[in-house]
Amino acid sequence: xxxxxxKIQRLLVLFAFGCLALNYPLLALFSKIxxxxxxxxxxxxxxxxxxxxILFIAIVTERKKLxxxxxxxxxxxxSE
Numbered sequence: 001x002x003x004x005x006x007k008i009q010r011l012l013v014l015f016a017f018g019c020l021a022l023n024y025p026l027l028a029l030f031s032k033i034x035x036x037x038x039x040x041x042x043x044x045x046x047x048x049x050x051x052x053x054i055l056f057i058a059i060v061t062e063r064k065k066l067x068x069x070x071x072x073x074x075x076x077x078x079s080e
Contacts, residue, residue, distance in 0.1 A: 007060065007061070007063075010060045011057070011060060011061070014053070014056055014057060014060060018053055021049055021053075022049070027042070027045075030042045030044075030045040
């Protein structure tokens, strides 16, 4: 499997995880009146998820520089 395809698959898994984490059932778990250090638990969950999600995306995208040969050429030059 090429490194580009592996990176795309990891990003798709992160996207699916993000959609599930921000969907109703998990948000309903944290939608309580309880406070943690004076901050509602739902706000803490959303902020923590947001920070971790950005961190994971940065790790996946900046993990390893891909060789130039793994990218398809944008413009093909025809020799005349």
